[in-house]
Amino acid sequence: MNFLSNKYFLIAIRVIVGGIFIYASFDKLMNQEMFSKAIYNYKFLPGTFINIFAIIIPYLELIAGIFLISGIFVRGSSLIISILLVLFIIALGQAYARGLDIDCACFELKNELENANQKSDILLRIIEDMLLLTASIIIYIKSKIILNKEIQQ
């Protein structure tokens, strides 16, 4: 697992994870009303807090993404991204477990095929987020080791 400590490998995953977060933030920033509705559809957060999250999360993603790529506050950014990803995974997981359709906040009885399609969509997103979380944790841990080495030198 030596390659994980490779400087260039770490830069590469920083750019990938940071880039994905910057890209994801644009869509939400363009239409915050829709993002607020999307959070609502998860039936996960109390209604009062939804808009605060809808206003702040896109900027958190954008700024943490920019910092991660540019190498500023790498540990703080990767930890924030990890926490966000854990939240996303919990939100998706509870929707999956409850059989919630996150396109419309419905618990409709559907035929099995449609239900299976929606469930596999959510499952795919959970897997994507878990991969990103792994990458983000690697950045966090390895940048600490590199930092310590630099201090010792």
Added chain:
Amino acid sequence: MKKTCKEIFVILLISILIGLIANALSPNGIALIRDDSERFLIDSSKTKSDNFKNQRGKLNKAGFYQPVNIPVETAKILFDDGILFVDGREPAEFQQGHIQGAINIDYKIFKDKTKEEKNEIMKDIRKDQAVVSYCGSDSCEISIDNAYEMAKVGFDDMKIYLGGYKEWKQFGYPIEE
């Protein structure tokens, strides 16, 4: 760890500040507190269902007329008056059974259309008449969301029948299967 906490604090602070300022300045800014209190509300002061029939939604800040939630009795009166019912579920569910004479506008597809495309889809529906939006049952919110999408493109008298197909069928009112 102390350094990381400091970094997190700085990133959070910048995000909160920029987020709040940008939201306050943006013409598309949203309210800080989301208000869904009226989403499922049926105005109980209107004891006679006939009152709902003529109750028009208020013109809201976003520039469209607010859809009005109606109980089953009002839905039946409007149905008897020949008012159009729009079913927002997916075509497969619609075909399994729907309110008699209703048309199907699948919310999940409709919501992503442009304003022009939405008007094109609804070109045969009169804008000066009420339109009733419904879906499967009260555990489904498509009826509400679809009505808002339609109100935004100029349907000024949208009604939302929250009970949906399930309640309608329970009452034994006309359906097509």
